[in-house]
Amino acid sequence: MSRSVPSALQAHLDSGATTTTLLLKIVPRAPEYPPVGITALDRDVPYDDGEGDSSEVVYHAVVGMVPAAVQQSLSMGVDNTEFKHLISEYGLALEEADIVAGVYDYAEFVLMLVNYEDTSMGHVEIMRGELGQMRIEQGMAFWTEQTSMVKRLKQSIVEKDSLTCRAIFGSQPIGTVDAEVTQRFPCGFDTSALWTAGTVTSVGLETNRTFTASALGLAANACVPGMLRWTTGANAGRAYEVEAQDGDGVVSLTFETMFPIDAGDTFEIRPDCTKWKDGHNGCKSFWGDDWVLHYRGEPYIPVSDADAINTPGATVGTGVA
Secondary structure, eight states: OOOOOOHHHHHHHHTSSOOEEEEEEEEOSSTTSOOEEEESSSSOEEEOOSOTTOOOEEEETTTOOEEOOOOOOSSSSOOEEEEEEEOOSSOOSSOHHHHHTTTTTTOEEEEEEEETTOGGGOEEEEEEEEEOOOEEETTTEEEEEEEETHHHHTSOOSOOOOSSOOSOTTOEETTOTTOSOEESSOOOOOOGGGOEEEEOOEEOSSTTTEEEOTTOOOOTTTTSSEEEEESSSTTTTOEEEEEEEOTTSEEEESSOOSSOOOTTOEEEEEEOOOSSSSSTTSHHHHHGGGGGGTOOSOTTOOGGGHHHHTOTTTTOOOSOO
């Protein structure tokens, strides 16, 4: 693929004796976290790439990076690579706790080549795209996985038939101000009034999944399925699916939290939609007779004739021999 190379930097590259290095800029999705810079050099490199708020970012040498093969093809294949970095003990912007908490998962990144002796020459953009999930290795290093922007072109842009609803519960039309989730074909239900505040009074044997909030005051299974978001504690700001919840305030999460749950941690919990039109926490539970105006599925597909009408998944077996 073609790249735009500043003339001064091109002259430096043509000189034969170069002083270049790679810079990796990571921009987290959460706006409260600033961009983080990493360099492959043995000293920090301050550099302003002119994007975003056009502020200078310090690319840290103490974190460092050892890249795998970095290349891009002319085809529509998704280019990808991995970098290995050291976990810093000096309290830099990129800390182990933030990595474990998923702050940098699926962040945007740009990989650049610069002349570290004269950064005014500008940069060559080597690769741009999204990170995967960062992973820690033995508490000393971490890995970042880079995938190019072509990955987005692999996403389906049209809806497919389904018996269940395809909308995210609580999603609003695209462009809705202050909406947490927007979709082209949204659910439209306002979930803000469904949240119930609670405080952890004791923690179960699985300290990352089960706890009790004795004063929660919800009927058994009111939030099954449901969503829970932490407002204080080590997991503050993260949301999890609810697997079980009884009338005594005992709550079990579907997946483990990043950090152990502690007594005194506060949270908010609400019911979620099952994606079916009928039944407990189904579409009718929230919309009543107006469910047909908001259900983004085709619940009346005659499944008995599924093979004939190509119902999605009709030819997939049950997995039982």
